[in-house]
Amino acid sequence: MAQIIDGKAIAADIRREVAAEVAALSSTHNVPGLAVVIVGSRKDSQTYVNMKRKACAEVGIRSVDVDLPEDISETALVAEVHRLNADPAVHGILVQLPLPKHINEEKILTEISIEKDVDGFHPLNIGKLAMKGREPLFVPCTPKGCMELLSRSGVTVKGKRAVVVGRSNIVGLPVSLLLLKADATVSIVHSRTPDPESIVREADVVIAAAGQAMMIKGDWIKPGAAVIDVGTNSVDDPTRKSGYRLVGDVDFGDVSKVAGYLTPVPGGVGPMTVGMLLKNTVDGAKRGIVE
Numbered sequence: 001m002a003q004i005i006d007g008k009a010i011a012a013d014i015r016r017e018v019a020a021e022v023a024a025l026s027s028t029h030n031v032p033g034l035a036v037v038i039v040g041s042r043k044d045s046q047t048y049v050n051m052k053r054k055a056c057a058e059v060g061i062r063s064v065d066v067d068l069p070e071d072i073s074e075t076a077l078v079a080e081v082h083r084l085n086a087d088p089a090v091h092g093i094l095v096q097l098p099l100p101k102h103i104n105e106e107k108i109l110t111e112i113s114i115e116k117d118v119d120g121f122h123p124l125n126i127g128k129l130a131m132k133g134r135e136p137l138f139v140p141c142t143p144k145g146c147m148e149l150l151s152r153s154g155v156t157v158k159g160k161r162a163v164v165v166g167r168s169n170i171v172g173l174p175v176s177l178l179l180l181k182a183d184a185t186v187s188i189v190h191s192r193t194p195d196p197e198s199i200v201r202e203a204d205v206v207i208a209a210a211g212q213a214m215m216i217k218g219d220w221i222k223p224g225a226a227v228i229d230v231g232t233n234s235v236d237d238p239t240r241k242s243g244y245r246l247v248g249d250v251d252f253g254d255v256s257k258v259a260g261y262l263t264p265v266p267g268g269v270g271p272m273t274v275g276m277l278l279k280n281t282v283d284g285a286k287r288g289i290v291e
């Protein structure tokens with residue numbers, strides 16, 4: 001039976017660490033500030049943004065709420081980003097994705113100052129992440145959360161075989177780069193990979209980030225492997241008040257019989273994403289202080 005990695009508990013530890021740092025900074029009048037920008041009123045985005053703003057309040061980070069209409073022009077959104085870039089009380093800027101279709105996401109992410117890019121999505125930060133011997137100013141939160149779950153559970157990746165399922169810009173690609181930086185031997189499988197299970201079966205560490213509910217079964221997993229499930233797929237569940245429940249990309253019941261370590265959904269990677277966002281904001285605030 002796999003050891004279940006409790007992301008909620010580990011994220012709570014991180015929040016306590018962050019809160020202590022925020023208190024120290026605040027006592028010298030350097031209260032960290034995070035701008036959380038939402039465009040439009042997608043239900044899922046509103047839920048995530050509210051979680052992030054609430055988490056800021058809990059640890060003492062000043063959250064700067066920017067709520068913009070769905071039909072805002074790209075030019076006006078760029079102007080908002082520039083205003084936040086110039087605001088000395090703002091140390092981190094998060095523009096919630098996805099953006100409405102008429103706005104070029106790449107353009108917006110490129111306009112965020114790399115010193116305030118707490119999501120780590122600016123092409124310059126991604127470029128540095130991809131290069132040997134270079135360090136980005138910020139590492140994307142979900143991938144960083146995956147690495148933190150492994151290290152705080154005593155799983156080392158150096159010299160291990162790691163397989164990432166999925167190649168998205170926000171998870172699959174950056175987590176592959178982080179594993180590589182941590183000296184794992186990394187393979188990426190994706191929707192066009194023939195027979196992905198035979199490759200996943202070789203992995204000591206599996207990162208599941210495909211966005212396909214319960215696609216990874218027990219017979220895909222090498223006995224004892226560490227499995228990190230990034231999937232957050234909502235499936236209909238009439239027994240719930242909400243009418244749905246969240247499931248991962250991993251078939252939890254099946255894989256827990258084979259894996260050595262496994263993260264649940266919810267309560268695994270999700271809370272870590274928010275924890276790392278808070279941590280990145282504090283790191284940004286600390287860098288902003290000139291002695």
Ligand SMILES: Nc1nc(=O)c2c([nH]1)NC[C@@H]1CN(c3ccc(C(=O)N[C@@H](CCC(=O)O)C(=O)O)cc3)C=[N+]21
Binds near residue numbers: 095096141269270272
């Ligand atoms: N610019 C940007 N940065 C992001 O980091 C970003 C984004 N856009 N767009 C959407 C995704 C998604 N995301 C999640 C954050 C927390 C949970 C989380 O805490 N989930 C809880 C459950 C929450 C629930 O019950 O609904 C859990 O897994 O336990 C999940 C997903 C951040 N994202």
